[in-house]
Amino acid sequence: xxxxxxxxxxxxxxxxxxxxxxxxxxxxxxxxxxxxxxxxxxxxxxxxxxxxxxxxxxxxxxxxxxxxxxxxxxxxxxxxxxxxxxxxxxxxxxxxxxxxxxxxxxxxxxxxxxxxxxxxxxxxxxxxxxxxxxxxxxxxxxxxxxxxxxxxxxxxxxxxxxxxxxxxxxxxxxxxxxxxxxxxxxxxxxxxxxxxxxxxxxxxxxxxxxxxxxxxxxxxxxxxxxxxxxxxxxxxxxxxxxxxxxxxxxxxxxxxxxxxxxxxxxxxxxxxxxxxxxxxxxxxxxxxxxxxxxxxxxxxxxxxxxxxxxxxxxxxxxxxxxxxxxxxxxxxxxxx
Amino acid sequence: xxxxxxxxxxxxxxxxxxxxxxxxxxxxxxxxxxxxxxxxxxxxxxxxxxxxxxxxxxxxxxxxxxxxxxxxxxxxxxxxxxxxxxxxxxxxxxxxxxxxxxxxxxxxxxxxxxxxxxxxxxxxxxxxxxxxxxxxxxxxxxxxxxxxxxxxxxxxxxxxxxxxxxxxxxxxxxxxxxxxxxxxxxxxxxxxxxxxxxxxxxxxxxxxxxxxxxxxxxxxxxxxxxxxxxxxxxxxxxxxxxxxxxxxxxxxxxxxxxxxxxxxxxxxxxxxxxxxxxxxxxxxxxxxxxxxxxxxxxxxxxxxxxxxxxxxxxxxxxxxxxxxxxxxxxxxxxxx
Numbered sequence: 287x288x289x290x291x292x293x294x295x296x297x298x299x300x301x302x303x304x305x306x307x308x309x310x311x312x313x314x315x316x317x318x319x320x321x322x323x324x325x326x327x328x329x330x331x332x333x334x335x336x337x338x339x340x341x342x343x344x345x346x347x348x349x350x351x352x353x354x355x356x357x358x359x360x361x362x363x364x365x366x367x368x369x370x371x372x373x374x375x376x377x378x379x380x381x382x383x384x385x386x387x388x389x390x391x392x393x394x395x396x397x398x399x400x401x402x403x404x405x406x407x408x409x410x411x412x413x414x415x416x417x418x419x420x421x422x423x424x425x426x427x428x429x430x431x432x433x434x435x436x437x438x439x440x441x442x443x444x445x446x447x448x449x450x451x452x453x454x455x456x457x458x459x460x461x462x463x464x465x466x467x468x469x470x471x472x473x474x475x476x477x478x479x480x481x482x483x484x485x486x487x488x489x490x491x492x493x494x495x496x497x498x499x500x501x502x503x504x505x506x507x508x509x510x511x512x513x514x515x516x517x518x519x520x521x522x523x524x525x526x527x528x529x530x531x532x533x534x535x536x537x538x539x540x541x542x543x544x545x546x547x548x549x550x551x552x553x554x555x556x557x558x559x560x561x562x563x564x565x566x567x568x569x570x571x572x573x574x575x576x577x578x579x580x581x582x583x584x585x586x587x588x589x590x591x592x593x594x595x596x597x598x599x600x601x602x603x604x605x606x607x608x609x610x611x612x613x614x615x616x617x618x619x620x621x622x
Numbered sequence: 623x624x625x626x627x628x629x630x631x632x633x634x635x636x637x638x639x640x641x642x643x644x645x646x647x648x649x650x651x652x653x654x655x656x657x658x659x660x661x662x663x664x665x666x667x668x669x670x671x672x673x674x675x676x677x678x679x680x681x682x683x684x685x686x687x688x689x690x691x692x693x694x695x696x697x698x699x700x701x702x703x704x705x706x707x708x709x710x711x712x713x714x715x716x717x718x719x720x721x722x723x724x725x726x727x728x729x730x731x732x733x734x735x736x737x738x739x740x741x742x743x744x745x746x747x748x749x750x751x752x753x754x755x756x757x758x759x760x761x762x763x764x765x766x767x768x769x770x771x772x773x774x775x776x777x778x779x780x781x782x783x784x785x786x787x788x789x790x791x792x793x794x795x796x797x798x799x800x801x802x803x804x805x806x807x808x809x810x811x812x813x814x815x816x817x818x819x820x821x822x823x824x825x826x827x828x829x830x831x832x833x834x835x836x837x838x839x840x841x842x843x844x845x846x847x848x849x850x851x852x853x854x855x856x857x858x859x860x861x862x863x864x865x866x867x868x869x870x871x872x873x874x875x876x877x878x879x880x881x882x883x884x885x886x887x888x889x890x891x892x893x894x895x896x897x898x899x900x901x902x903x904x905x906x907x908x909x910x911x912x913x914x915x916x917x918x919x920x921x922x923x924x925x926x927x928x929x930x931x932x933x934x935x936x937x938x939x940x941x942x943x944x945x946x947x948x949x950x951x952x953x954x955x956x957x958x
Contacts, residue, residue: 416751417752
């Protein structure tokens with residue numbers, strides 16, 4: 287396998303604002319989501335909490351797609367702790383243990399420089415390996431709000447997506463405007479100061495992926511939805527040539543009419559890949575709900591599917607494997 | 623480059639027994655040595671302490687050899703925190719933050735199972751990369767004593783080397799016998815229980831390298847001196863075929879008459895490589911002292927030289943680069 291999959295974990299206090307994130311059963315539990323996702327990729331279920339990674343409504347973490355693709359294509363995965371509340375209980379590269387602060391009240395990421403520097407150093411080492419491509423996924427609850435704030439600061443009229451079918455755009459925009467007021471800036475005012483946008487409104491996942499991308503000089507697939515638009519926009523503003531970058535996401539993000547994925551990607555000038563996953567024939571409501579706008583993307587689900595497809599599997603193969611993994615989770619649940 | 627160099631960091635309380643270790647200016651400072659070594663590989667000097675990595679007598683850390691080889695051959699390095707007091711301030715894979723306990727008083731490494739499991743998981747991911755070989759070095763003050771205790775428990779009449787020209791064998795043996803008394807075992811009694819030997823007397827570096835070696839199934843170069851004999855002995859007792867393993871060390875370890883490197887390697891049945899480094903013509907006494915038995919090995923110096931030689935450089939090239947790096951350190955020192 288000439289590709290290496292990196293999963294970057296991040297937290298931001300923004301995820302604990304009620305209504306912002308559904309990537310956890312409660313706002314408080316979103317703090318655990320990144321480590322639980324990483325642990326689930328390598329084990330039958332998360333280790334940090336004794337629960338299956340499925341919401342009370344039956345919606346599984348998008349890590350189930352990444353895990354399905356991994357089990358089919360057997361690509362290598364390295365977990366990276368960009369900055370989280372907890373350390374995952376699986377081997378991981380430590381970049382930092384800082385979380386993004388609530389940007390309504392204070393600067394989000396004073397440590398952006400150190401995080402970028404360390405991630406870049408690690409990217410430089412990976413660049414010496416005989417691999418052709420990095421595929422970088424993420425798990426960052428609340429991350430679509432920090433991403434949208436960064437995009438607005440850089441001057442993009444973007445709306446990011448959401449793991450909920452009811453994208454809380456009104457709430458997100460109110461939160462972002464509070465942040466802009468606190469920082470004393472207007473939309474587009476930081477278009478030539480991308481690192482200041484990151485410092486004011488970003489999260490450690492964005493900083494880590496930017497750093498990795500500066501260190502690794504070959505092809506990079508940014509595996510995520512609208513959050514990776516913020517990463518791309520910063521890289522472009524830093525002068526990186528967008529030709530070696532691609533965003534790989536899912537159909538569900540591309541088709542999300544509440545967000546501007548396709549338009550903003552075009553504006554940035556980055557090509558995109560959309561994994562053609564379809565769960566409408568699943569026998570499980572929790573999976574069929576992906577077709578109704580639940581979850582959509584995360585943990586590099588689209589990029590992992592891209593790797594499976596490059597290895598000769600079809601999106602249907604991935605969907606079937608997801609079905610199997612979900613069944614396994616349900617059996618575990620019934621045992622508890 | 624089809625080889626990947628891993629530097630595994632470990633600490634054991636054993637290093638703080640006065641007289642056991644010279645890998646630090648004082649017994650207490652040996653706690654910092656592993657992270658300082660890792661930081662020096664990537665920066666002009668360590669970050670955790672504001673000092674150059676040279677003893678008061680002028681002897682540089684063996685990391686200077688690894689750094690020299692790295693600057694010549696440009697191989698990728700990933701730092702792994704097997705178990706240390708501090709986290710290094712460079713990107714590193716987190717396996718654990720436990721240190722080996724003083725085995726005279728208690729079981730050294732109750733966490734050996736979890737450490738092996740995590741390291742194995744990481745080794746399995748590395749195994750999927752298109753590389754042919756891992757070269758695994760270590761920095762573990764006090765590690766020759768834990769290694770000798772493990773070797774004795776497994777039934778080898780081994781004497782490990784030392785970073786001092788006056789190998790404190792008498793002290794080491796007294797410490798080991800105290801440990802054997804505490805555990806209620808005799809030499810050779812754990813020959814068929816290698817993991818119990820590791821648990822009773824080992825350190826997190828040994829556990830981590832064992833785990834990595836179980837997960838990565840291609841060629842492995844154990845880059846170290848007599849400490850890697852303990853790793854090899856455990857792997858052999860666990861049923862691993864020694865044919866895919868090699869120990870790469872330096873001439874200074876091979877020629878150490880106070881230790882049994884060659885004899886014990888032969889007994890285990892592992893082949894060895896000896897880097898033909900010669901510092902006798904250095905203009906610096908601190909480097910010429912390597913020829914008088916100071917330092918000898920560490921931070922994978924022999925294995926890093928092996929990689930440089932495979933890339934077409936000579937041991938003389940490495941020595942010249944070491945001279946240059948030492949000069950740089952001395953200039954920094956004179957500025958403070």
